[in-house]
Amino acid sequence: MRREIPLLITSIAGLVFAISYFIPHWPFGESESIFGDWITIVQSFAIWLGALNLLKVSFEKIYRKRKDSLYAGVIIFCLVATLIIGFYDGFSGLMQEPEVSFRAPGTHFDWVFVYIYTPLSSTMFAMLAFFVASASYRAFRARNFEATLLLIAAFFVMGGRVPLFDLPLLKLGISDVPYFSLFADWIMSYPLTGGMTAIMIGIALGIMSSSLRIILGIERSHVGGA
Amino acid sequence: MLSTVATILMIIVGLSMLYILYRTIKGQPIERRYVFLYIALAISLPLLMQKTAPVPVTRDVMKLVDALNELPPGSKVLAAFDYDPPSAPELQPMGVAFMKFAFKHDLQVIIMGLWPQGPQQANQAILEAMKDPEIAAKNLQYGVDYVNLGFQSGNEFVIQSMGSNFKRMFPKDDRLIPYDSLPIMNSVTNFSNIDFVFNLSSGKPGTVEWVQIAVDRFGAKCGAGNTAVQAPQVYPYLRTGQLTGLLGGMSGGAEFEKALDEEGKASTFIFSQMISHATVIAFILIGNVAFFMSRKKKKQ
Numbered sequence: 187m188r189r190e191i192p193l194l195i196t197s198i199a200g201l202v203f204a205i206s207y208f209i210p211h212w213p214f215g216e217s218e219s220i221f222g223d224w225i226t227i228v229q230s231f232a233i234w235l236g237a238l239n240l241l242k243v244s245f246e247k248i249y250r251k252r253k254d255s256l257y258a259g260v261i262i263f264c265l266v267a268t269l270i271i272g273f274y275d276g277f278s279g280l281m282q283e284p285e286v287s288f289r290a291p292g293t294h295f296d297w298v299f300v301y302i303y304t305p306l307s308s309t310m311f312a313m314l315a316f317f318v319a320s321a322s323y324r325a326f327r328a329r330n331f332e333a334t335l336l337l338i339a340a341f342f343v344m345g346g347r348v349p350l351f352d353l354p355l356l357k358l359g360i361s362d363v364p365y366f367s368l369f370a371d372w373i374m375s376y377p378l379t380g381g382m383t384a385i386m387i388g389i390a391l392g393i394m395s396s397s398l399r400i401i402l403g404i405e406r407s408h409v410g411g412a
Numbered sequence: 413m414l415s416t417v418a419t420i421l422m423i424i425v426g427l428s429m430l431y432i433l434y435r436t437i438k439g440q441p442i443e444r445r446y447v448f449l450y451i452a453l454a455i456s457l458p459l460l461m462q463k464t465a466p467v468p469v470t471r472d473v474m475k476l477v478d479a480l481n482e483l484p485p486g487s488k489v490l491a492a493f494d495y496d497p498p499s500a501p502e503l504q505p506m507g508v509a510f511m512k513f514a515f516k517h518d519l520q521v522i523i524m525g526l527w528p529q530g531p532q533q534a535n536q537a538i539l540e541a542m543k544d545p546e547i548a549a550k551n552l553q554y555g556v557d558y559v560n561l562g563f564q565s566g567n568e569f570v571i572q573s574m575g576s577n578f579k580r581m582f583p584k585d586d587r588l589i590p591y592d593s594l595p596i597m598n599s600v601t602n603f604s605n606i607d608f609v610f611n612l613s614s615g616k617p618g619t620v621e622w623v624q625i626a627v628d629r630f631g632a633k634c635g636a637g638n639t640a641v642q643a644p645q646v647y648p649y650l651r652t653g654q655l656t657g658l659l660g661g662m663s664g665g666a667e668f669e670k671a672l673d674e675e676g677k678a679s680t681f682i683f684s685q686m687i688s689h690a691t692v693i694a695f696i697l698i699g700n701v702a703f704f705m706s707r708k709k710k711k712q
Contacts, residue, residue: 207629215576218572219573219576219577219580222566222569222572222573223573223580225566225569226564226565226566226569226570226573226581229565229566229567230565233565279588280588284587284588284589285587285588285589286587286588287562287586287587287588289531289532289535289562289586290535290586290587291535291539296532296535299497299529299532300532300536303497303529304497304500305497307496307497307498308497308498308500308501310498311498311499315451315455315688316447316448316451316452318692319447319448319450319451319688319691319692319695320444320447320448322692322695322696322699323444323447323692323695323696323698323699324444324699326696326699326700327699327700327703328700328703328704329703337696337700340696341693341696344689344692344693345689345693347640347660347661347663347689348465348662348663348682348685348686348689349465349466349467349468349663349682349686350686350689350690350693352468353465353466353686356466356467356468357466365468367468367470371470371471374643374644374647374660375647375651378644378647379647379648379650379651382644382645382647382648383648386648
């Protein structure tokens with residue numbers, strides 16, 4: 187029964203969503219809405235589960251005195267501090283008339299978001315620029331025909347997505363000649379779109395077949411089966 | 413003064429790259445850490461120069477601008493902010509330009525987010541837009557002219573549920589005001605009451621989900637702004653007409669600002685991106701010179 191019940195739930199949920207797409211009327215339309223609400227609730231709990239798991243992993247690191255346990259301490263401190271600030275703002279907001287959300291501009295939580303979270307996460311993301319540049323320097327080599335094609339496409343797209351080569355024409359106000367960016371646009375519109383569409387169709391077919399396997403109970407790996 | 417110093421430094425950096433090329437031809441390629449240094453300079457110095465770069469407005473951006481221009485005053489636009497601060501340099505200028513346009517053209521804006529940080533990004537965009545004297549003079553009312561419904565977990569299922577009933581997913585807005593107490597939401601039940609969906613996205617859930625559910629299933633009209641990394645994934649939807657228009661990355665933002673005549677941060681940032689792209693292209697060329705030199709050496 188430990189396997190059969192989850193398999194049954196999966197099959198029913200999968201069938202309801204599949205059928206309701208084609209028959210959006212009672213009872214399928216209603217069932218889909220109810221299932222949608224359940225998904226929202228389950229996902230909300232998943233956020234908590236993620237936070238608790240992060241705490242567990244971090245505490246374990248500190249307890250076992252593993253390498254970089256200092257960072258685990260920073261994670262715990264930040265998580266707890268943000269939670270306390272969020273709860274404090276949330277409760278004090280509920281006491282006010284009219285009620286104020288913890289995320290509203292001017293709250294402590296908003297201050298944390300604007301002045302701590304935003305610059306820190308932007309910094310982390312900005313590191314990508316350095317790695318992309320370094321990877322381009324080392325990887326974009328005209329080693330063979332395919333690599334040369336990739337190199338040429340990269341040259342056109344990188345130069346065309348910014349007004350780098352169009353700058354003289356734009357500065358002079360010449361508009362009756364094709365801009366360099368049009369080449370980048372062409373690459374994005376045709377070769378890229380064609381390739382992406384093929385990949386997307388492939389993925390969709392793959393999803394359909396594995397979904398059918400799950401709905402029919404053939405694929406059981408998600409309940410610990412083979 | 414700062415701008416002049418930055419310009420001089422930029423010229424020195426450019427000349428030093430020629431020296432790197434010379435060294436490479438001589439068979440002395442540079443180490444990877446120098447690439448990092450040059451990229452840092454190529455990004456930061458142009459920002460200090462405070463220059464803008466002229467951009468040609470491409471077809472995909474113009475399509476979105478045309479669709480927005482076609483909306484009569486009072487139209488209800490759903491703005492979905494599905495991104496977080498790391499993507500803000502690319503997407504926030506689009507959000508600000510959109511808000512300015514919407515408020516100036518008396519569009520009624522309904523904001524929401526499938527990402528927890530999205531609604532706060534929207535709040536920042538509203539604050540920035542409100543600094544415009546023309547918009548400030550309008551004395552726009554929250555709940556009447558615009559509303560922030562906030563974040564709802566559930567990814568694409570939120571869009572799916574909104575297809576039957578918005579209130580089901582957002583019983584209260586971001587300020588905890590009940591749905592029924594918001595005058596702007598009085599006539600909104602589902603997507604049939606929304607004239608346009610504008611989505612700013614940097615991943616999943618994002619534009620792909622909005623197209624697959626709101627557009628394909630519920631017939632909404634949708635335009636989007638995406639990060640440069642994500643844009644290639646949504647190009648197929650653009651060509652089929654499922655997506656009305658697309659703003660791709662920083663250049664999309666700069667083009668959007670130009671087309672709306674709302675020069676903002678993207679118009680400044682694009683100059684920095686242009687110089688950094690030029691630096692990367694230069695390093696790719698230098699890398700290839702180094703590669704061919706080493707191959708020649710091996711043959712000898």
